[in-house]
Every structure is written in C-alpha cells, then in structure tokens.
Amino acid sequence: MSSHGTIASGSLKERSISELLFSLCAFYTKNEGRLSSLYAHVLNILGSHIAPAVFPDELALSERIQKRLARQHRESDAMRFIELHQRLSCQSIIQKRGAVIYFLLTLGDDQQIYQPFQQDSLFLNTPGLASSTWSLPGQQSSSMEEKLSSAPSASRITLSSSGIGSMSCKEMSSSTLQAHSNSVLVAHTPMPQYFSTPAALSGSTNQPSHLRPPADDPKSLGVEAKSDSSNAGGPNAIVFTSVEEISEANLLRDILFVFQGIEGKWMHYNQKEDAYRIDEKCLVSPSVKDLCHKLAELGWLYNKVQKFIETRSRDQAYGLVGQSFLAALTSELTEYYRLVAVLEAQQQDCSRSGTLTLKRLVVWTQDPLHRLKFLGVLVDGCKRLKGGALVSALYAYSRHGDPYLKALVNNILTRVYKPINTMLNSWIFDGELVDHFVEFFIASGANVPQEKLWKSKYSLHSPMLPSFVTKELAQKILIIGKSINFLHQRCHDHTQLRVASMKQWYVNEKGEATFSSMTGPSLVKVVDVAYQETSKHLLHVLHNKYNFTKHLKALRRYLLLGQGDFIRHLMDLLDPDLSKPATSLYLHNLTGVLESAIRATNAQFDDQDILTRLDVKLLEASQGDKGWDVFSLHYHVEGPIETVFDEEVMAKYLRVFNFLWRAKRIEYYVANIWKEMMCNCRTLRKTEGLQSILHRCQIMTSTMVHFISQLQYYITFEVMECCWASLEKQVQEAEDLDQIIVAHNDFLRKIAAQCLLDDSDDSKEILVDLRALFNQILEFQQKLSVFFTDCLKDAALRQAFDTQLEKRTLKGEWGTSSKEVDAEEERRTQFIVTCIGYHERRFVVLQEAYEEMLKEFMKRLGQHREQRLQFLCFRLDFNEYYQQPVPSNTTVPKMP
Numbered sequence: 024m025s026s027h028g029t030i031a032s033g034s035l036k037e038r039s040i041s042e043l044l045f046s047l048c049a050f051y052t053k054n055e056g057r058l059s060s061l062y063a064h065v066l067n068i069l070g071s072h073i074a075p076a077v078f079p080d081e082l083a084l085s086e087r088i089q090k091r092l093a094r095q096h097r098e099s100d101a102m103r104f105i106e107l108h109q110r111l112s113c114q115s116i117i118q119k120r121g122a123v124i125y126f127l128l129t130l131g132d133d134q135q136i137y138q139p140f141q142q143d144s145l146f147l148n149t150p151g152l153a154s155s156t157w158s159l160p161g162q163q164s165s166s167m168e169e170k171l172s173s174a175p176s177a178s179r180i181t182l183s184s185s186g187i188g189s190m191s192c193k194e195m196s197s198s199t200l201q202a203h204s205n206s207v208l209v210a211h212t213p214m215p216q217y218f219s220t221p222a223a224l225s226g227s228t229n230q231p232s233h234l235r236p237p238a239d240d241p242k243s244l245g246v247e248a249k250s251d252s253s254n255a256g257g258p259n260a261i262v263f264t265s266v267e268e269i270s271e272a273n274l275l276r277d278i279l280f281v282f283q284g285i286e287g288k289w290m291h292y293n294q295k296e297d298a299y300r301i302d303e304k305c306l307v308s309p310s311v312k313d314l315c316h317k318l319a320e321l322g323w324l325y326n327k328v329q330k331f332i333e334t335r336s337r338d339q340a341y342g343l344v345g346q347s348f349l350a351a352l353t354s355e356l357t358e359y360y361r362l363v364a365v366l367e368a369q370q371q372d373c374s375r376s377g378t379l380t381l382k383r384l385v386v387w388t389q390d391p392l393h394r395l396k397f398l399g400v401l402v403d404g405c406k407r408l409k410g411g412a413l414v415s416a417l418y419a420y421s422r423h424g425d426p427y428l429k430a431l432v433n434n435i436l437t438r439v440y441k442p443i444n445t446m447l448n449s450w451i452f453d454g455e456l457v458d459h460f461v462e463f464f465i466a467s468g469a470n471v472p473q474e475k476l477w478k479s480k481y482s483l484h485s486p487m488l489p490s491f492v493t494k495e496l497a498q499k500i501l502i503i504g505k506s507i508n509f510l511h512q513r514c515h516d517h518t519q520l521r522v523a524s525m526k527q528w529y530v531n532e533k534g535e536a537t538f539s540s541m542t543g544p545s546l547v548k549v550v551d552v553a554y555q556e557t558s559k560h561l562l563h564v565l566h567n568k569y570n571f572t573k574h575l576k577a578l579r580r581y582l583l584l585g586q587g588d589f590i591r592h593l594m595d596l597l598d599p600d601l602s603k604p605a606t607s608l609y610l611h612n613l614t615g616v617l618e619s620a621i622r623a624t625n626a627q628f629d630d631q632d633i634l635t636r637l638d639v640k641l642l643e644a645s646q647g648d649k650g651w652d653v654f655s656l657h658y659h660v661e662g663p664i665e666t667v668f669d670e671e672v673m674a675k676y677l678r679v680f681n682f683l684w685r686a687k688r689i690e691y692y693v694a695n696i697w698k699e700m701m702c703n704c705r706t707l708r709k710t711e712g713l714q715s716i717l718h719r720c721q722i723m724t725s726t727m728v729h730f731i732s733q734l735q736y737y738i739t740f741e742v743m744e745c746c747w748a749s750l751e752k753q754v755q756e757a758e759d760l761d762q763i764i765v766a767h768n769d770f771l772r773k774i775a776a777q778c779l780l781d782d783s784d785d786s787k788e789i790l791v792d793l794r795a796l797f798n799q800i801l802e803f804q805q806k807l808s809v810f811f812t813d814c815l816k817d818a819a820l821r822q823a824f825d826t827q828l829e830k831r832t833l834k835g836e837w838g839t840s841s842k843e844v845d846a847e848e849e850r851r852t853q854f855i856v857t858c859i860g861y862h863e864r865r866f867v868v869l870q871e872a873y874e875e876m877l878k879e880f881m882k883r884l885g886q887h888r889e890q891r892l893q894f895l896c897f898r899l900d901f902n903e904y905y906q907q908p909v910p911s912n913t914t915v916p917k918m919p
Contacts (some may be wrong), residue, residue, distance in 0.1 A: 024265065024522060025862040027749065027881060033670070044062065044066070045062055045064055047065070048061045048062045048065055068126075068129060080382075081120055081121040081124060081309075082233055084121060084125055084128060085104075085108055085124065086103075088104060088124070088127075088128055089101050089104060089105065108124075110796055111123075117590070143868065150868070161640035197686065248911070267903070268419050269289055269305050269306065270300075270309055271311075271380065271381060272370075273288070273289065274289070274311070274381065275370050275379060275380075275384065276370060276490060277289050277290045277364055277379065278290065278315060278318050278319065278322075278381075279363065279367055279370055279382065281299050281318075281321075282318075282320050282321055282325065282363050282366070283322070283325070284322055284325055284326040284329060285365060286299075289301055289302050289305045290302070290315065290319060294389060297323075298316070298319065298320070298323055299316070299319035299322055299323060300316065300319075301315055303473075311381065314381045314382065314385060315381070317385060318381070318384060318388060320392065321388055321391060321392050321395060324392070324396060324398070324399045325395060327399050328352055328355075328356065328398050328399060329356065329397065331352070331402045332349050332352055332353060332356075332446065333369065335349055336349055340409075340460060341409060341460070342409050342410055342442075342459075342460030342461075342462045343438055343442035343460065344409060344410050344411070344413055344414065344440075344442050344443060344460075344462045345409050345410075345413060345460075345462075347438045347439045347441060347442055348413060348435070348438075348439045349416075350403065350438060351434070351435040351438040351439060352398060352401075352402075352435075354395070354438075354581030355398060355431075355435075355517065355691065359394075359395065362388075362391055365457075365555075366379070366384070366387070369483045387905070393427075394431065397420075397428050397431060397432075400420070401417065401420060401432075401435070401609075404416050405417065405422065408677045409460070409462060410443075410460065410461065410462025410463065410487045411443060411462060411463065411464045411484075411486070411487030411488055411489050412486055412487055413439065414436070414440055414443060414489045415488075415489050415490040415491075416437055417432060417435060417436050417439060417492065418436065418489065418490055418491055420432050421433055421436060433538050433539070436538040437537050437538040437541075439537070440538055440541055440542070441541075442462065443462070443463065443489070444529060444536075444541045446458055446462075446463045447459075447463075447500065448526060448529075448724075450463075450465060450503070450504040451500060451503045451504060451522075451549070451550065451553045452522065452523055452525075452526055452553070453507065454504045454505075454506075454508045454511065454910045456481075456504065461464060461484070461487070461594035462487060463484070463487060463491065464483060464484050464485070464487040464488040464492070464497060465481060465482070465483060465484060465500070465501055465504065466481070466482050466483075467480060467481055468480050468481070468482070473512060473513060474665055474666075474669070475669075476505075476508065476509060476512060476513060476666075477505055477509055477513075477666045477760065477764075478669070478764075479665065480505075480508075481501060481504065482501070483497055483498070483501055483507050491542055491543075492542075492546075496546075496547060496550060499550050499551070499554040499762075500550055500554075501556050502554060502557075502558060502759050502760075503550070503553045503554050503558075504558075504763055505760075506557040506558055506561045506759065506760065509561060509663070509666075509760070510557075510560070510561055510564065513662075513663045513666070514561075514564050514565075514568070514569070514663050516560075516564055516568075518557070518560065519556060520556045520560060521556060522549075522552055522553045522556045522557070525549055525553075528545060528548075528549040529541040529546075529549075531543065554758075554759070555758070556758035558758055558760070558781070559758075560845065561759070561760055562757065562759070562760065562763075565661075565663060565664065565760070569662055569663050569664050569762075570630075570632070570664075571664050571667070572754070573630060573633060574633065574636075574658075574660065574664055574668070575750075575754070577629065577633040577637075578658055578668070578676060579743075579747060580626075580629075581637055581656055581680065582628075582656055582676045582677075582679070582680045583676075583680070583683065583743060583774075584680070584683045584684070584687060586624070586625070586626055588624045588625055589620055589621065589624040589625065590687060591621055591625040591691075592620050592624050593616070593617065593620040594687070594688070594691050596616045596619060596620055597613070597616055597650075597654065598651055598691075600612065600613065600616070600832070601649065601654055602648030602649060602650065602651070603649070603650055604648070604649060604650070605641075605644035605648040605649060605650055605653040606644060608641060608650050608653070608654075609648075609799055610639060610641060613639045613641075613654065614638065614639050617637070617638075617639050617656075621634060625677055636658050636659040636660070637656065637657075637658055638656070638657045638658075638659060639654070639655075639656065639657065640655045640656065640657035640677075641653050641654065641655070642654075642681075644657060651684075651685075654681060654684070655677060655680055655681060655684065657677075658672075658673070658676075659877065660673065665761070665766055666764070667760075667763060667767055672767070672768070672771065675771045675775065676771070678775070678780055679771070679774055679775065679778065679780065682778055682779075682780055685779075685794075685797060686731075686734060686735065686797075687735075688798050689731055689800055689801070690731050690732075690735050691712060692800065692801060693724075693727050693728055693731045693800060693804075695804070696724055696727070696803070696804050696807060697724055697728055699807065699808070699811060700720065700721060700724050700807075703811045703814070704717055704721070705816070705819060706815070707811075707814050707815075707818060710814065710817070710818060711851075711855075712855040712859050713814060713859065715863070716810075716859060716862060716863045716866060719863070719867070719870065720810075720866060721868050722806060722870075723866065723869070723870050723873065726873075726874075727800050727803070727873075727875075728879065730796070730899060731800070733895065733898050733899055734895070734901045737898075738778065739893045741891055741894075741895075742773075742774060742777045742778060742891070743774070746770050746774055746777075747770070749770070749773075750766055750767065750769075752771040753766035753769075754766060754767075776889060777889055777891050777892065779793065779892075783888075783889070785883065785886070785887050786887070788883060789880065789883045789887065789892075790885055792876060792879055792880040792883065793880060795876050796873070796876050796877060796880060799869065799872060799873045799876060800873075802869065803866075803869055803873070806862070806865055806866065806869065808864075809862075810862040811900055813854075813858050813862070817851075817854050817858070820850070821851070824839075824843075824847050827839075872901060874905065877899075877905065878905050881896050881899055881900055881905065884896040884899075885897075
C-alpha cells in the first residue's frame with residue numbers, strides 16, 4: 024500500500040472523533056460561517072502544548088464555570104450546567120471528566136475566535152488524529168502530498184524526531200512520514216503570526232493571553248524555533264526541534280523512585296545544589312517543576328537518614344546506644360517504606376483511574392516530609408555523639424512544643440535509653456558495670472589496687488551524663504554501685520539487700536517500659552531507696568565489724584595527744600633519750616619505752632587491737648637534730664577502714680602530731696623551768712647580788728608560761744575539741760561512706776588551718792615566728808640551767824665557809840683569819856662581777872629578743888584571716904602589756 028493511501032485512510036474510531044468534535048462545534052455556535060474556523064481552532068487546541076501538565080480539580084473547575092455564568096447573569100444556564108455535570112458524574116465511560124470540563128472551559132475563555140485557519144492541518148500526538156488529515160465531515164480528504172504541495176513556501180515547517188529539520192515536507196517520502204507520524208508535526212495551513220515571525224516570538228502579538236506564548240520562552244510551545252535560510256522555505260522559514268515533554272504519570276513514576284533515593288529517568292541528583300532536579304532538557308511548566316522539587320525533598324531527606332544509618336552501622340565503636348538509635352531510625356523508615364509501597368500501588372492504578380496527581384501527592388506526603396525533616400535534624404545534631412551524650416541531645420529535642428514531634432522523639436528515646444537503663448539496673452542492683460563502649464556516665468579505672476577501690480576505681484564520666492539526671496542523683500547512683508562493690512571485695516559481705524526486689528521498677532502500669540517510666544520520679548524513687556539501703560548496710564558493717572569509731576578515737580587520743588596522762592608520762596620516760604642526738608637513737612629502745620608508758624597509764628585499758636597498732640616512727644634526721652625532732656608515733660591501719668585512713672590522711676596526722684609534739688615539748692620544758700625557778704630561788708634568795716637577775720628570770724618565766732599556756736589552751740580546746748565535736752556529729756549523721764570521708768578530711772583541714780599548718784603565706788610566716796619563739800624558750804632553759812649551776816656552786820662554797828666558821832667557833836678557836844676572810848670576799852666579789860654579770864647580760868639580750876619576736880608574732884597573728892587566731896592574739900596581750908613603750912633608762916650591761 025502506498026504512503027498516500029495510508030495517510031488518507033482513517034479508521035472508524037478516528038472519523039467518530041472528528042464527527043464528535045464537529046458536532047460539538049456546531050452545537051456551540053449557531054453561525055455556519057464561523058463553524059469551519061471554530062472547528063480549526065478546536066483542533067489547534069487539541070494538538071497544541073498550551074494546556075497545563077496538571078488539570079485543576081474537577082470540583083474547582085465546576086465551581087469556576089458556575090461563578091462565570093453567575094457573573095454573566097445566566098442563572099438558568101448555571102442550573103443547567105449543574106444538572107448536566109451531575110449526569111456526567113454518574114457515567115462511568117468517561118474517566119477523565121476533569122480534562123473534558125477543562126476543555127469546555129478553554130473554549131469559552133475568549134469570545135473572540137482566532138482568524139480562520141485554512142482547513143488543511145496535520146496534528147500530532149492527538150488521539151485519533153495523530154496519523155490522518157482532517158476535513159469537515161462530509162468532505163473528502165485530499166492526500167498528504169497534495170496538501171503539502173499547495174502550501175505556501177513561507178509556511179512550510181519541517182520537524183524531525185531529533186528536533187532538527189533537514190528537508191522539506193515535500194521531499195519527505197511517505198514511509199518517512201509514516202515512521203514519524205507520532206513525533207512530527209507539519210502544519211500546511213498558514214500559521215498564526217506568533218508562529219511565523221521571529222518578532223512574534225518576542226511576545227509582541229495581540230493574540231489572546233491564554234494562547235500567546237511567553238515572550239522569552241518559545242519552549243513553552245512545546246518546540247524550539249530557529250531561523251534556517253538553507254531550508255526550502257527561504258530565510259523566513261522556522262524550523263521547530265522537538266523538546267521532550269513529560270507526562271504527569273512519568274513524573275509521578277520518577278518521583279516515587281526519588282522517594283527511595285534512586286534517580287529517575289528525568290529527575291537526577293545535582294551535586295552542586297545537593298538536591299534532586301528535573302533535567303533541563305525536559306519540558307515542564309514552572310509550577311509543576313516547583314511541585315516536583317518540593318516532593319523530591321522527601322527523597323533527599325530519606326537519602327540523608329539512610330546514609331547515616333549505613334555509615335554508622337559499620338562503626339563497631341558506636342556502642343549499644345548508637346545501635347539503638349539506628350534501630351529507631353530504621354523503624355521510622357519502615358513506616359516510610361510502607362507509605363512508598365502504597366503510593367506505588369496508587370501510581371499503578373493512576374493509569375486507569377487517574378486518582379494520584381502531583382498535588383494530591385504533595386498533600387499526602389506532608390506528614391512524612393515533616394517527620395523526615397525532623398529525623399534529618401536529629402541526625403545532624405547527633406552524628407558525632409554516642410552513649411549518654413546522644414541521649415542528652417535527643418532529650419533536648421523532646422522538649423518541643425509540637426506534640427507530634429515530641430511523641431516522635433519520645434518513641435526514639437524509649438529505644439535509645441534502654442541500653443543505659445540496663446547498665447543502670449546492673450549497677451544499682453548488682454554493682455556490675457557492663458560498658459564495653461564507654462557509654463555510661465560511670466567509668467571504671469583499670470589496674471586500680473583494692474586499697475583504692477572506693478576513691479579511685481569508679482568515677483563520674485560527666486560527658487556521658489544525661490541532661491535529665493542531676494549531679495546529685497548521679498552521685499547517689501555512683502555511691503550505690505561503689506558501696507556494693509566495696510562490700511563484696513573489701514568487706515567480703517554478700518548480704519542480699521531488700522532493694523533487689525525492685526528490679527522491674529521501670530515498668531509502668533500497662534507493663535511497658537517507656538522513656539517516661541524509666542526516668543523522672545520513678546528513677547529518683549528507686550535510686551533513693553537503693554542508696555539508703557546499701558549505704559546504711561555499709562556503714563553498719565564498718566562500725567560494728569571493723570570498729571571504725573574505735574580506731575577514729577584511738578587516733579584522737581594518741582596521734583592528736585588527747586590521752587594526757589599517757590603523753591606526759593611518755594615524755595618523762597623519753598626525755599633522757601630524746602635529748603641526745605638523733606643519730607644515737609634506736610627504734611627498739613624507744614618501742615620499749617612506749618610499751619612502758621602504755622602499761623603505766625590508762626592507755627592499758629584500751630582494746631588490744633588498738634594498742635598493737637600503735638608504734639614508734641623515726642623521721643629522717645638532719646645534721647644537728649635532737650631526738651625530739653625526729654620522734655613520732657604511728658598508727659597502723661589496714662582493712663576496709665584504710666579507705667578513710669589512707670596514706671595521704673596518715674601523712675596529715677603525722678604533720679599535726681609533729682606540731683603538737685613540739686608544742687607539748689615546749690610546755691614540758693616551761694613547766695620544768697618554773698619548777699626549777701621555784702626550787703632554786705628559795706635556795707638563792709639570801710645570796711647577795713642575785714635579786715635583780717632572779718627577778719628578770721622570773722619575769723621571763725612568767726611571760727613564757729603565759730604564752731605557752733594560752734597557746735596550749737587554744738590548741739586543745741578551741742581547735743581540737745571543737746573540731747572533734749563537729750566530726751563526731753557528722754559521722755553520726757553521715758548517710759554514706761563518702762560523707763564520712765569528706766567529714767574526716769574537713770576535720771584535718773580545719774586543724775591544719777587553725778594550727779598554722781596550711782599552705783597559705785601568712786600561716787607559713789607565723790609558723791616560722793612561732794618556731795623561733797620555741798627556740799628562744801629552749802635557749803632560755805639551757806642558759807637558766809647553766810646560771811643555776813654556777814649559782815648553786817657559789818652557794819655551796821659560801822655554805823662550806825660558813826660551816827667551817829661555825830665548827831671552829833664551837834671548838835673555841837678563832838672562826839677565821841683575816842687572810843681567809845679576804846680571800847672569801849675576793850672570791851664572792853669576783854663571782855658577782857664576772858659570772859653574775861655575764862649571765863645577766865645574756866638574759867637581757869635573750870629577753871629583748873624574745874619580746875621582740877613575740878610582738879612580731881602577735882602582730883601577724885592579729886592580721887590572719889582565721890578568726891580563732893585573731894582571738895588568740897587578743898588573749899596573749901589582753902592587758903596590752905606588749906604595746907607599752909620600752910623605758911628609756913633601760914641599759915644593757917656590756918659584755919666582757
């Protein structure tokens with residue numbers, strides 16, 4: 024069959040469509056003169072690209088037509104339209120009723136019809152008209168070649184399937200036309216002005232707006248136009264290249280691919296814009312393109328969440344909490360997969376029913392889009408977090424005003440928090456820390472000895488502490504687990520506590536474990552109960568089984584010199600040995616003296632376990648040190664109570680003991696000075712020339728006794744007793760072992776601060792002055808002993824001379840000769856001038872140095888920040904004796 028015969032012949036279906044169109048045009052206009060031009064206009068509409076890719080909703084079109092008829096005061100026609108539309112809705116033959124109504128509305132948009140077209144036109148892509156010529160019904164169609172040959176050369180248009188024409192339609196063979204019958208449009212009739220001239224393409228025509236293409240976008244016509252002077256039509260011939268136009272069904276199919284993170288045929292991922300975009304070569308209206316891009320955001324968000332899941336799933340260090348987060352995200356994506364499956368089913372039915380459209384898809388995907396957006400925010404906020412920090416970040420997002428998003432995050436938190444809750448239960452009920460990925464807010468130290476289990480092995484890991492768990496609550500949780508481990512490992516106590524029956528505390532009334540049931544008041548309640556039970560049992564074991572209170576009191580009595588009779592007797596026994604150089608001391612000798620002091624005092628009635636722990640310790644000696652400088656007592660501590668009395672604490676006790684021992688030694692020597700003064704002054708009171716020096720020594724002794732008695736009173740009562748009373752109260756009220764440790768450390772800190780043993784500069788300077796005063800007192804004791812030794816020798820010589828005189832007198836002899844009397848007088852005069860004068864000058868210098876040091880000491884003491892030390896300064900100079908000026912007539916005897 025020839026190509027001419029193929030084109031000229033049409034099927035019965037095609038003739039039926041033509042007749043229907045002609046009947047419709049005849050019904051629309053009663054003017055037979057305009058019938059042919061109107062028929063040509065209808066066919067132009069059906070074959071053009073001016074219709075939108077997405078038809079408006081059928082109901083919206085119906086309302087639009089009704090309003091137009093009402094504005095034209097055609098109420099009867101409006102009622103008639105409503106009746107016809109209802110009848111049309113009841114028909115099942117026509118599937119695309121919206122398109123039919125839109126077509127009718129387009130016919131009535133403009134009352135001015137285009138200028139009549141010539142009857143010869145060939146349409147493309149119109150069902151029933153694609154491969155045949157058209158003519159008025161009843162007229163015989165001419166052949167394709169005749170119509171093309173009779174067309175003016177200026178109006179010949181050549182289009183190929185590739186979009187670029189290379190020969191005229193007259194030159195095309197019939198086989199070529201038939202092969203391209205579905206992709207090429209050849210218009211033989213004179214085209215409207217905006218199709219035929221380049222000027223018209225710029226938008227300068229006066230055609231109706233709904234048919235006039237955009238001024239700068241000839242692609243909106245469905246073709247690309249360019250001038251080609253090489254064509255047969257001459258320099259004004261327009262060559263239209265085909266631009267691919269995408270149907271809505273194809274767009275829907277591509278968008279569903281994008282929803283799954285897969286590029287479609289026309290929608291591809293743009294790396295520069297980081298988004299899915301429609302190919303620029305595709306013909307899509309701007310509104311449809313915006314809809315597609317808006318829908319493509321759902322696929323971009325899905326890709327973002329899915330890539331995060333895939334990346335983190337390969338990270339073995341992400342931990343249990345992180346894997347739970349990934350599982351929660353995967354669960355949310357499972358719901359998203361169900362939606363995509365439903366949409367795919369709808370899209371498959373769309374080809375038959377047309378129920379799925381882009382606009383409907385936008386509406387149906389609003390909630391999933393909102394959900395995926397929030398999941399994307401969670402992924403961005405949690406990408407570098409793990410463990411408790413991840414839970415904290417998610418909890419921050421749960422404090423949202425939108426109940427929908429709040430429920431979403433709470434659902435995710437329920438899954439994510441379960442590993443933390445499992446670790447928490449193991450910790451507070453069994454004392455086990457199962458945290459292989461460092462996700463829990465409690466950390467365990469490696470290679471920590473048993474002695475430091477309580478203080479060093481377990482600690483809070485603040486970066487992993489969830490924000491809804493307070494520091495106080497976290498500290499209680501830490502203490503619970505530490506107490507259980509301490510009981511098991513250090514006290515060897517495995518008593519089952521009552522709190523073990525609360526292991527299912529996090530299950531709500533419905534038998535479910537939700538985030539709210541695992542946190543909040545229920546968590547606080549179970550932690551408080553477990554804390555009270557474990558801490559109470561631990562303190563009971565320490566006080567009763569390991570006698571913590573007894574050991575604490577033993578340290579107070581022996582290392583803090585609270586056992587007065589024992590300390591005094593020990594000093595009496597040790598004085599001969601400790602007065603020797605430190606290098607001449609032997610530890611076993613001192614240990615024997617210690618045992619003797621214990622047996623001779625009330626210390627013998629102490630518990631034998633306490634007495635066996637008391638021992639002697641010699642410090643490292645320096646050159647010139649005496650035994651007093653290196654001697655100290657030591658108390659051996661072992662077992663669970665070593666947690667409180669560790670090496671650092673015992674070093675503090677040693678430092679305080681050395682200070683108290685030195686002060687006690689000075690008090691001991693001052694008491695000996697006073698005793699020696701009382702005894703010798705009675706012996707020497709009749710000796711001439713000694714009254715002034717003895718008076719000076721008595722004054723110095725009185726000032727030293729006053730100073731040391733006030734200092735000892737301050738140390739014993741204001742420091743030791745007050746701090747000890749506070750410690751006893753805190754130990755009795757302590758709820759856990761940490762509170763006992765803190766109270767005990769605070770006890771030692773207060774003693775050190777009030778005894779000038781802290782590290783402040785003021786205390787160090789005052790302590791240096793105090794030690795200088797102690798040295799002055801020791802020097803005074805040594806010089807006083809030498810003075811009294813010389814004086815007693817002189818007194819013995821005097822008494823021997825007087826005794827000899829009495830014996831001779833009783834015998835009736837002369838008591839003495841003038842020579843003996845002169846010799847005795849010479850000796851006594853020489854003693855007074857040389858020995859007494861020498862000692863007096865030494866005492867004067869010593870007294871002035873002591874008083875000067877004491878004034879400087881009190882001056883600095885009054886400026887110390889510790890209030891108790893300021894009160895000590897006031898008591899030392901209560902009568903302002905040291906503030907009196909030195910008499911100007913005071914003279915110091917010259918040294919020989």
